Amino acid sequence: MAMSILTTALEWLTAPMTRATKLTAAAPELPVRSDRITNVSPEAALSLSTVYRGVQIHATAGMQLSIRAERDDVRIPTPSIIERPCMEMHRPAWIEYNITSLYLDGNAFWVIDRFGPGTRRPGTVSNITVLDPNEVTVKVERLPLGRKRITYYHLGRKITGEVKHLQLLRVPGLDRGLGPIQSAQMELRGALDARDYGAMWLSDQSMPDGVLTTDQVLAPGDADKYKHVWYGRNPDGSKRTAAEGAVAFGTSERLRVMGSGLRYQPLMLKPSDVQFLETQQFTTTQVARLLGTPASLLLAAVEGNSQTYSNVEQDWIGYVRFSLMKPLREIEEALSELLPAGQRARFNVDALLRTDTKTRYEAHNLALAGRWKTRAEVRADEGLMPIDGIDDQPEPASAEPATDPAPETEPTA
Incomplete structure (x- = not known):
């Protein structure tokens, strides 16, 4: 009787574990994908010098630009x-x-603060705080007719204030913007693996110095014996004593005598092979294409392309128009929505499009001669302090060369 009660109690206690085991066994096994293959974080991507330099070029180019306000x-x-x-x-x-934030995560989030009632400028924007995009969660509720209700959370807490969401690339079906690092995970993982493999080849102690080969069949254990003898040890792996011909400390035997048709082949690689220079060159070009950075700024030579001054200038123009302009435009439009009606924010990209001082000054001179720009506007474009009455000064002479008047001729009889 006691045995029966004990058995019943034991079955009752182990029943949940048995059910869990059955459920686990019945569930299909899903394929496991390694995080190392698919997940390259922005911090890991920045450990590649090309990625770091590419993002830094975008940030440096943007932060040196001025922003002006326009109406009509x-x-x-x-x-x-x-x-x-x-x-x-x-x-x-x-x-x-x-x-x-836009290039590393594909997103930038602003929290907007405004002056409250009773202040001198109620409702006017007073501060724009940029959040870490890794700390922001976007929750989207799908409503009828394709409408959405979007809620933002920062570190798990709902943001109750006004939020602006900037995106580097908007993709249908994605609630967050898609950045280059999130889009090209496999390419970046390949670049990281190639770099790490080159470093491991030089530092890993398990890499063999060479290979002993023979065309004869070795008996079991002979391979280990030959290896021990090659490194100056006894066939069983023990160290040799002085009587056995041990080598003095600090010296090495330069001559090896082996039998059984053994041949030694050292594993020697050229420095270019160890550093994977061709792979690094390809990775640099690949990252420049991914980030939209001119290869000339990454000090990378594109095969079959000769870089001249005009090529570099065209690279700069294409870079500003089709790479840097995307994040600048996102910031411009978001700022314009916060300004009073009719006002717009604009970045002054003229300094980047005109790459040298001589060309920039010639453009200013033409603008002044054509009277579609004032001296005060030119000084503002150059970031110079205004001077009272500078627009009252005479404009420079036209850049067009003056033509001599036709000589007067005496009237004929």
Whole structure:
């Protein structure tokens, strides 16, 4: 009787474990994909010098640009929110933080603060805080007719204030923007593996110095014996004593005598093979294509392409228009929505499109001669302080060469 009660109690206690075991056995086994293959974090990608340099080029190019305000394509005094969008950092650092967030994560999130009622400017934007995109979660509720209700969370807490969501690339079906690092995981993983393999080849102690080969059949254990003898040990692996001909400390035997048709082949690689220079060159070109950075700025030569001054200048123009302009446009449109109606924010990219001082000054001279720009506007474009009455000075002579008047001729009889 006692035995029966004990057995019943034991079955009752182990029943949940038995059911769990059956459920686990019945469930189909899903294929396991290694995180190492698919997950390359922004921090890991930045450990590649080409990725770091590419992102830094975008950030450096953007943070040196000025922002102006316009109404009906006419420049107006710059609002304070454009002069300093965030009180915690200066404007170049604020721009840099936005651009790096867009290229590393594909997203940038702003929390908008406004002056409250009873202040001098109620409802006007007072501060724009840029959040770490890794700390922001986007929850989207699908409503009828394709509408959405979007809620943002920061570190698990719902953001109740006004939020602006900037995206580097909008893809249908994705609630967050798609960045280059998130899009090209396999390519970046291949670049990281190639770099790590080259470093491991030089530092890993398990890599063999050479190979002993023979065309004869070796008996079991002979391979280990020959290996021990090759390294100056006894066939059983023990160290040789002085009586057995041990080598003195600090010296080495330069001569090896082996039998059984053994041949030694050292594993020697050229420095270019160890460093995988061709692979690194291909990776640099690949990352430049991925980030939209001119290869000339990454100090990478593209095969079959000769770089001249005109080529580099065209690279710069294409870079500004089709790479850097994307994050700049996102910032411009988001800032414009925060300005009073009719006002727009614009980056001044002229300094990047005109690559040298001589060309820039010639363009200013033509603008002044054509009277479609004033001296004060030229000084503002160059970041110079205004001078009172400078627009009252006479304009420079036209750049077109003057033609001599036709000589007068005496009337004929």
